[in-house]
Structure formats: C-alpha cells, structure tokens
Amino acid sequence: MALVVGITGGIGSGKSAVTDRFENRGITVVDADRVARVVVEPGSPALQKIAQHFGADILQTDGYLDRAALRQRVFSNDADRQWLEQLTHPLIGMEILAQVERSESPYTLLSSPLLLDTSQKALVDYVVVVDAPEAHQLARTMQRDANDEAQVKRIMAAQMPRKDRLALADTIIDNSGSLEQLDEKVEALHRDFLHRVNSQD
Numbered sequence: 001m002a003l004v005v006g007i008t009g010g011i012g013s014g015k016s017a018v019t020d021r022f023e024n025r026g027i028t029v030v031d032a033d034r035v036a037r038v039v040v041e042p043g044s045p046a047l048q049k050i051a052q053h054f055g056a057d058i059l060q061t062d063g064y065l066d067r068a069a070l071r072q073r074v075f076s077n078d079a080d081r082q083w084l085e086q087l088t089h090p091l092i093g094m095e096i097l098a099q100v101e102r103s104e105s106p107y108t109l110l111s112s113p114l115l116l117d118t119s120q121k122a123l124v125d126y127v128v129v130v131d132a133p134e135a136h137q138l139a140r141t142m143q144r145d146a147n148d149e150a151q152v153k154r155i156m157a158a159q160m161p162r163k164d165r166l167a168l169a170d171t172i173i174d175n176s177g178s179l180e181q182l183d184e185k186v187e188a189l190h191r192d193f194l195h196r197v198n199s200q201d
C-alpha cells in the first residue's frame with residue numbers, strides 16, 4: 001500500500017493548520033475525529049448499542065449522540081469507557097482503513113489526536129508530531145474555542161504528556177512560529193514525502 005503518514009499533536013498544537021496545508025497541496029487527509037462521528041451516526045448499529053447500554057437519554061432530541069453527556073459518563077467510569085472503546089475503536093479503525101484505501105493522492109495523511117494512544121498507529125508508516133509550547137497551545141485553543149483556561153488545561157492534562165508524544169515522533173513540526181513559517185515546514189516535508197514515494201517506484 002502507498003505511504004500513509006500519521007499526524008498527531010496535543011489540542012491547539014496546530015494539527016488542523018498543518019493538515020489544511022497538506023490538503024492545499026492535493027494530499028488526501030483522513031480525519032479520525034470525523035470518522036469517529038460517522039460510525040455513531042443515527043441509524044448505525046453502534047449508536048443503537050450505545051443507546052441500549054447507556055439509556056436513551058444519551059441521545060439528543062434530533063437522534064444524534066449527545067457526545068458531551070457520553071464523555072461525562074465514561075469520564076467517571078472505567079468499565080463504561082472500556083466497553084465504549086471496545087465497540088468503537090475497531091469500527092473507527094476499519095473506516096479509517098477504507099478511506100485510506102480509497103485515497104488517490106501520492107501519499108495519504110491520517111490525522112488523529114489519539115494516533116499514538118490507539119491501534120491507529122499500526123495503520124501508519126511514519127509519525128509526524130505537531131508541537132507547540134504549552135502556553136501557545138493554551139492561548140490558541142482559548143482563542144479558537146472560546147473555552148476558559150481551566151477547561152483547556154483539563155483537556156491538556158488528559159492527553160498524552162508532551163515529552164512522551166515527542167519521543168514517539170519520526171518527525172516533529174515545530175509550530176511555535178508564524179503560520180508562514182508553518183507553511184514552509186509543511187512544504188519541505190511534503191517534498192520529502194513525495195521524494196520517498198517516487199524513490200519507492
């Protein structure tokens with residue numbers, strides 16, 4: 001199979017800013033967060049099982065999963081979290097694989113905040129970690145989501161520690177500078193991946 005590059009990073013590190021720039025260069029980006037929503041859409045077998053397990057009040061009135069309510073339920077209950085992960089992770093993995101296989105670009109990106117925490121890492125040949133100082137992560141996320149500092153800090157604390165994530169990277173994109181600098185870094189990496197793909201032929 002063609003080259004699959006995984007992209008991950010903590011909240012507000014700049015994953016979307018990076019993947020947007022690869023997309024602008026014609027590269028297919030499979031977004032694990034989007035896939036995670038698709039596998040529990042109304043009418044899906046997984047959503048039916050979730051509603052049976054947690055009760056119908058885990059659904060919104062429009063029939064979609066109440067993701068905030070579910071997060072709260074599993075946050076405080078390890079057994080429920082494991083049950084949910086055992087249901088959804090294989091489905092997410094299969095759908096990611098299907099989307100990767102449909103990709104027609106020279107190589108494919110898999111963008112996932114949980115790339116290194118799940119079996120998703122087995123789907124990629126190469127790991128790119130987008131990294132920014134924690135103060136930048138905090139400030140950029142607060143500006144993007146209008147979240148307060150405590151909320152963003154809680155999310156950051158629940159994610160893999162920065163140094164563990166960096167230790168698992170094949171390449172680190174340092175996003176402590178401007179968006180122009182980020183674009184140059186993406187360009188260099190894009191050329192490098194194209195070169196790898198072309199020298200494999």
Ligand code: ADP
Binds near residue numbers: 009017
């Ligand atoms: P992630 O997808 O990792 O959560 P985003 O790519 O959404 O992070 O970036 C978080 C916010 O910071 C976004 O609003 C984005 O436009 C902004 N941002 C990202 N990188 C930079 C940068 N180098 N300079 C300024 N703003 C940035």
